[in-house]
Amino acid sequence: MTHPNPPHHSHAPSKLGHLLKPHSHDTADKTDAALESSSRGMRVLAVSFAALMITALIQAVIVALSGSVALLGDTLHNFADALTAVPLAIAFSLGRRAATRRFTYGYGRAEDLAGIVIVTLIAASAALAAYEAIKRLITPEDIQALGLVAAAGVVGFAGNEWVARYRIKVGREIGSAALVADGLHARTDGYTSLAVLLSAGGAALGFPLADPIVGLLITVAICFVLRDAAREIYHRLMDAVDPALITQAEQTLTAVPGVEGVGAVRMRWIGHTLRAEVDITVSHELTLIEAHAVAVEAEHRLIHEIPRLRAATVHADPDGPPDTDHHSPLQTHR
Structure with a gap:
């Protein structure tokens, strides 16, 4: 099976363009x-x-x-x-x-x-x-x-x-x-x-x-x-899923190299397939391309490990520098 989103791409523009849409498997x-x-x-x-x-x-x-x-x-x-x-x-x-x-x-x-x-x-x-x-x-x-x-x-x-x-x-x-x-x-x-x-x-x-x-x-x-x-x-x-699937997804994400932490994990059924939205934390010292590769690998593993999961949107947050709030502009909207 081929995967269009491997951890390393040969063209930087395609990587940056891919950041604008959900990571997706074949x-x-x-x-x-x-x-x-x-x-x-x-x-x-x-x-x-x-x-x-x-x-x-x-x-x-x-x-x-x-x-x-x-x-x-x-x-x-x-x-x-x-x-x-x-x-x-x-x-x-x-x-x-x-x-x-x-x-x-x-x-x-x-x-x-x-x-x-x-x-x-x-x-x-x-x-x-x-x-x-x-x-x-x-x-x-x-x-x-x-x-x-x-x-x-x-x-x-x-x-x-x-x-x-x-x-x-x-x-x-x-x-x-x-x-x-x-x-x-x-x-x-x-x-x-x-x-x-x-x-x-x-x-x-x-x-x-x-x-x-x-x-x-x-x-x-x-x-x-x-x-x-x-x-x-x-x-x-009501978009309910088996809690065991959430636990399995968290364990899968934790095992991905480069993932420093796992935040919110959400799933919903659309017909008889699943879609997911997950938040992960990566090192703030990674380049944009490296962080993107971690996110792609996270989605790749989720699709293989979670039954009937067809796509996942992976949001990567940097883990620093210390005392830096990367979401401060959104505080009043949450």
Whole structure:
């Protein structure tokens, strides 16, 4: 792998020009990695969309044969869940667009907006499940063709759980909180399908109230999943990162030759990639070119050591001379 910013350059003007923009690793490598993450996300959406549509179509056939209203609701829910791939697909597509003078960091945060839509859908799922459970508790309904309904519940659970695992796994690997939230949403639908299965079993044992009681329990489970998904998206919207990443970055910077101290370290997610802003201290006896080389090496090591970090802006402060405040003009602005 080649690096366009090695510690020593052959042309001084290029060094000075580079000081005016963030130090950055191989642009082609970063772009390829970001596009590959988006491509994986799109593949997940396509495969999970197909899996959920097949699941819902199988359930629809059994609905036609059994006339189960409960199963009809679960089937419609699965169709709706398949359609949550749409806002995510739009977000991934937008994330591939180049940065502009208005959107200087690109369009990666569109994933967070998609995550809000998904959390809203999970909340709606919980509300719908609670409504149906209370309605059936007040006016119990008989379930016909219990064997077929139970089979459809198993199909619904299996399909949703497979999709949930797939979305959550890839979402965490590429750093997409929205994809993880969508996986959690699929898991809630699997719980809803289980409710159909358990209610059919209760009806077969002569306990028709099993259907609404299980429905209420599933609503509680969906609320827990909603909490996790909402927390995931909230953290992204508030630019939260794992504190362990900050510690790792500080340790990485401390080990860079020429770094005398490490100041503020900030990171934020933009889509499923990280950007960082760090302050380091270098010897005041270094030349501008030497200090620049230390900053470039600091960013170089950060990009290699921090997962999914694509760029870092490294600010180097001199450590002296004694009793000199290099930031005094900024004191009134801080």
